[in-house]
Amino acid sequence: MAKRIDVSDLNVYYGSFKAVEGVSMTVEPRSVTAFIGPSGCGKSTFLRTLNRMHEVVPGGRVEGKVMLDDQDLYASSMDPVTVRRTVGMVFQRPNPFPTMSIYDNVAAGLRLNGVKNKKTLDGIVEQSLQGANLWTEVKDRLSKPGAGLSGGQQQRLCIARAIAVQPQVLLMDEPCSALDPISTLAIEDLVNELKNDFTIVIVTHNMQQAARVSDRTAFFNLKATGEPGRLVEIDDTTRIFNNPAEQATEDYISGRFG
Template sequence: MAKRIDVKDLDIFYGDFKAVEGVSMTVEPRSVTAFIGPSGCGKSTVLRTLNRMHEVIPGGRVDGKVLLDDQDLYARTMDPVDVRRTVGMVFQRPNPFPTMSIKDNVAAGLKLNGVKNKKRLDEVVEKSLKGANLWNEVKDRLDKPGAGLSGGQQQRLCIARAIAVEPQVLLMDEPCSALDPISTLAIEDLINELKSQFTIVIVTHNMQQAARVSDQTAFFNLKATGQPGRLVEVGDTQKIFSNPDEQATEDYISGRFG
């Protein structure tokens, strides 16, 4: 179920403004890769190019390649909608659909793509909620609105919603930044479980979190203010946190800036 991602010489633009320059890296299947770096360095932007969400912003475009098991996501024949079905995403703030029940939220991806079989939908809802460690908390109120859950539960609901469409890759854009420490811990545990099935890329501001959950860490930084962001260094999390190659990485991790 999980696929490998290869990014090659990726430049990312907002209109004429080059936001990120020359990113090349590989993400192994069934691993967790963390993107870290100071605010505005382009790590979320890079993440959003991995499922072509970057394009929904006016003027958003990219140069270079993103390969998913050797398939170019930016090939001309590739439909961005299909890409997003293959590469799921969880956002910074929990965003369950306010008009839908818990159950419908989880089933939304399938339903909106034309799956009508009730039995199959029910199965997927249960499986996904179990996968997101939420089933026991909500199984008695599946028909209640998703917006009635706590922040941490809502975020797990959004994870359930994302994995319900059975993507190959799961992208997470600071999924815990709006959550309290206990909910954060629950999500981190969940990430550890999910990586047996999915390739996961997570953007985080929290370096302890990156160290706890990821196998591989990529450090992004700006060359200078106004310059495009770039990938400074990528490697095993252990190595990045204990013995990075670049001085900038070491400075950032030891808290000297950022």
């Protein structure tokens, strides 16, 4: 169920402000691609264009093309809601629905889209929680509020919720930045397992994390202050970290700036 993403010459705007310029890249299926770069370089913004989440912000729009296998995500006939069902997302801060139980949180995506069959839901909820390495911890308290879990568990709950709608791609926007090291490790292990089934894109501020979990790494940077962000280079992770093509990447990796 994993698909390839092809981005060609993408510009992202908010109103008249150009946030990201000229990004072209390919994200391979069943692999983990990490986006790294200094704050404000547009990596999160770009990530959100991969499931059209940038559009929920007033004035957000793109120029260019994003292909999911042979589907054009920005074709005029394409419904953004359908795009988001195909390309799931996990956010920086765990955001379980506070009024819902653990079970309801995982089932939310299906239920809100009209799936009612209890048996189907039961099956998918268990499968998703297992997929998120959370099943054994919560199987006895599925009816308890999701907000009662620890931060790391909440984030895995959100991952379970995201994979329950069976997306092709999973976007993760700094999923560990609000978590402690042990929870972070649990998420990283999970990412490693999930890449067997999904195409995964992860934005991270943590270069060690990018090195640990990703197969390929993309480095984003601002051309200059006030200029839009752009993709500097994308390559195999080992290569980016050991022998990058660009000087800017080298400087960033070695901690000379950013």
